[in-house]
Amino acid sequence: MRPARTEQTRAGGPVQIEWAIAAALVGALSTFSVWAFLSRRGLAARAADLDKALELRTTELESARLQLQRLSTEDPLTAVANHEQFLEFLEREWRRARRDGLPLSLIFVDVDGFRAYNRQFGRKAGDDILKQVGRCLATVVGRPGDLVARYHRDEFALVLASTDGPGSFKISEQVRAAVLGLKLPAAKDGPHEFVTASVATSTAVPQRESAWEELDLIKAARHALREARAGGGNCVLRANLGLTGPPELVGARR
Numbered sequence: 001m002r003p004a005r006t007e008q009t010r011a012g013g014p015v016q017i018e019w020a021i022a023a024a025l026v027g028a029l030s031t032f033s034v035w036a037f038l039s040r041r042g043l044a045a046r047a048a049d050l051d052k053a054l055e056l057r058t059t060e061l062e063s064a065r066l067q068l069q070r071l072s073t074e075d076p077l078t079a080v081a082n083h084e085q086f087l088e089f090l091e092r093e094w095r096r097a098r099r100d101g102l103p104l105s106l107i108f109v110d111v112d113g114f115r116a117y118n119r120q121f122g123r124k125a126g127d128d129i130l131k132q133v134g135r136c137l138a139t140v141v142g143r144p145g146d147l148v149a150r151y152h153r154d155e156f157a158l159v160l161a162s163t164d165g166p167g168s169f170k171i172s173e174q175v176r177a178a179v180l181g182l183k184l185p186a187a188k189d190g191p192h193e194f195v196t197a198s199v200a201t202s203t204a205v206p207q208r209e210s211a212w213e214e215l216d217l218i219k220a221a222r223h224a225l226r227e228a229r230a231g232g233g234n235c236v237l238r239a240n241l242g243l244t245g246p247p248e249l250v251g252a253r254r
Contacts, residue, residue, distance in 0.1 A: 075150040077127055078134030086149035086157050093145075093161050094214035098206035105168035105203040106217050107158040108225045109137065109175055112198055112233035113190030114154035120187040129184060129195060130154060136178050140171065155225075165203040165238065172201045172236045180234065196234035200224035203238075 073085040081089065090106070097104040111117075111133060118126040130150070137148045137156055145161040158175070160168055176199045184195040202220035224239035231237075 075134075078130050078150050078156075080134045080138060080156070081147055081149035083149065083151060086147065086151060086159070089147045089149075090159050090214045090218075093159055094206055094217070097161070097204075098208060101205065101207075102162045103164040103203055103205045104217070105160040105163040105165070105171075105201060106221045107160065107168060107172050107175065107199060107201045108151065108221045109133070109156040109158070109179070110198045110225055110229060110233075111154040111179075112192065112196045112229070113187055116187035116190045117195070120189075126154075132182055132184065133179060133195075133197070136182060137175060140174050140178050163203070165201075168201045168203050169236065169238050172199045172238075175199050176234065176236050191233055198225060198228035198233040199236045200228050201236070201238050202240070 073081060075082040093104055096102075111129065114126065114129070117129060134148070134150065134156065137158065141148055141158050141160070143161075147159040149157045149159075151157040158171075160171065163171070176197055179197040180194060182195065186192050186195050200221050200223075202217050202224065204217050220239040224237040228235050228237045
């Protein structure tokens with residue numbers, strides 16, 4: 001009887017081995033499945049992190065590009081457009097006005113007695129005046145199609161698209177009143193008690209067959225500005241494009 005039990009035990013050996021191998025394979029597969037699952041989760045998390053990093057980097061690059069563009073077109077002191085941007089914008093609007101047959105107006109603003117102010121209060125105080133005047137002009141001219149720019153030192157320029165002569169003169173008077181309304185104390189040897197501005201405007205409807213260019217609009221407005229300064233400042237003058245004599249004094253305020 002003992003040999004029979006021995007044979008039975010031997011016969012069961014391979015079965016046990018097969019079950020052990022199967023169990024090991026199942027365990028290995030389970031372990032691999034868990035590892036694969038965790039790996040997928042890790043890869044997905046890594047991919048999400050990379051997407052966030054890429055999005056952040058793209059945002060930073062776009063911000064840097066906009067900052068560079070702003071610095072290339074903006075006056076660093078007053079935060080309005082600089083001289084180069086003014087010329088490009090005026091040329092573009094002149095072509096558009098000539099194509100569409102629309103009026104285009106230009107306003108020049110000069111801070112009266114600015115040199116005297118600098119002599120008395122110093123350059124930093126003068127810079128503060130220009131900053132305040134720049135912000136003031138930006139509040140008066142708020143349409144998307146308009147532009148406020150620092151033209152030269154204490155001079156500013158405004159480009160008004162689709163604006164005729166009467167409309168430009170009305171805005172010019174608003175500019176003059178707004179600067180005076182700042183109530184900034186003027187220099188003792190200045191022409192007025194408070195800081196004021198000389199304002200000049202010119203308007204044209206560019207024609208395809210006309211030889212006039214945007215520079216002629218600048219010349220006309222600056223001619224009127226010289227007359228406004230010579231008259232004591234704190235006034236508005238309007239010039240017609242191509243005017244040979246002194247511009248017409250359409251509204252003086254002192």
